[in-house]
Amino acid sequence: MMRHIIMLFSLVCGFPVQAQHDFGKSAYKVKKPLTHIYAEKDGDSLYADIYSPDNTARDRPVFVFMHGGGFSKYSPRQEEVVKLSEMAASYGYVAIPVSYRLTRKGKSFGCDCEATEKMNTFKMAVEDLFDALRYIVDHKEELGIDPGRIILGGSSAGAEAVLSAAYNRDLLLDNASAYDDIRFSGVLSLAGALPDVRYITAENAIPAVFFHGMDDDLVPYATASHHYCGSKEPGYLILDGPESIVKRLKNLNVSYMLNSYEQSRHELAGVRFGSMDMVFDYFNNVFLGGKQVQIERVFPKNRKKP
Numbered sequence: 001m002m003r004h005i006i007m008l009f010s011l012v013c014g015f016p017v018q019a020q021h022d023f024g025k026s027a028y029k030v031k032k033p034l035t036h037i038y039a040e041k042d043g044d045s046l047y048a049d050i051y052s053p054d055n056t057a058r059d060r061p062v063f064v065f066m067h068g069g070g071f072s073k074y075s076p077r078q079e080e081v082v083k084l085s086e087m088a089a090s091y092g093y094v095a096i097p098v099s100y101r102l103t104r105k106g107k108s109f110g111c112d113c114e115a116t117e118k119m120n121t122f123k124m125a126v127e128d129l130f131d132a133l134r135y136i137v138d139h140k141e142e143l144g145i146d147p148g149r150i151i152l153g154g155s156s157a158g159a160e161a162v163l164s165a166a167y168n169r170d171l172l173l174d175n176a177s178a179y180d181d182i183r184f185s186g187v188l189s190l191a192g193a194l195p196d197v198r199y200i201t202a203e204n205a206i207p208a209v210f211f212h213g214m215d216d217d218l219v220p221y222a223t224a225s226h227h228y229c230g231s232k233e234p235g236y237l238i239l240d241g242p243e244s245i246v247k248r249l250k251n252l253n254v255s256y257m258l259n260s261y262e263q264s265r266h267e268l269a270g271v272r273f274g275s276m277d278m279v280f281d282y283f284n285n286v287f288l289g290g291k292q293v294q295i296e297r298v299f300p301k302n303r304k305k306p
Contacts, residue, residue, distance in 0.1 A: 028053035028089065033085070034050045047076075051086060055092070060094050060145055066153070068159070068191075069102070072105045094145045096132075126164050126172050151186050167199055194239065194245070208249065211259045221241045242258055257279075
């Protein structure tokens with residue numbers, strides 16, 4: 001049987017009022033996606049695909065997603081990213097998977113890649129994400145979105161980027177203050193980690209949902225070296241995974257949902273579509289509705305994975 005710990009806190013005064021629309025239910029058809037170029041960098045046209053619900057509502061929440069691929073391959077048009085974007089739009093979100101510079105294309109991102117190069121890879125991905133967000137916010141009327149309700153999501157490398165943007169922007173960006181007006185309601189991480197959990201403070205701590213294999217061999221579940229490189233290898237870089245992030249959020253009384261999978265590796269970077277109804281319900285109640293809920297669930301190896 002799945003072991004779980006659930007800690008539910010009462011609604012605290014001062015949190016936003018629950019949105020009138022229930023963004024925890026799939027109710028809408030989805031329009032054909034539109035493509036917007038948000039930046040030109042290093043000869044590449046970086047784009048955002050816009051998936052919108054077929055309704056007349058304005059000021060809709062936004063779900064911005066970054067794909068995985070080791071910063072070297074894939075795109076927002078992968079089958080599972082498209083499926084997730086269509087699902088989010090059916091719940092009433094404007095779903096926006098974004099492309100970013102594949103700075104490790106044709107290059108290693110393993111233990112022979114210098115730690116400084118790895119940090120610069122994270123930095124450039126975060127820069128691209130914030131440029132995409134700047135474009136989205138500047139075109140809020142056209143897109144029909146509420147810039148005060150932005151949820152980030154990412155898989156693997158994309159999860160590393162969105163977690164870094166949410167919690168480590170002051171570490172990675174030289175001009176972080178230029179994006180002070182861009183704030184997030186929550187973040188979804190599929191097998192992600194970040195450079196330094198110590199940068200999570202009461203000011204930037206936002207609710208989070210995590211899916212992660214407890215034996216992930218690439219991205220640490222707790223605190224360990226990226227790709228588990230040895231301390232004398234060029235690619236030795238300590239990262240903080242969801243277990244460490246959750247400890248920080250718990251100490252700050254911030255909501256989270258941690259889904260941990262025993263004896264599972266990096267396959268948890270894939271979207272767990274069987275769990276997404278639960279995830280969107282959590283988005284609706286916690287990210288948008290302001291409830292405080294801390295959930296930790298462990299899935300044993302012999303249990304069917306949702």
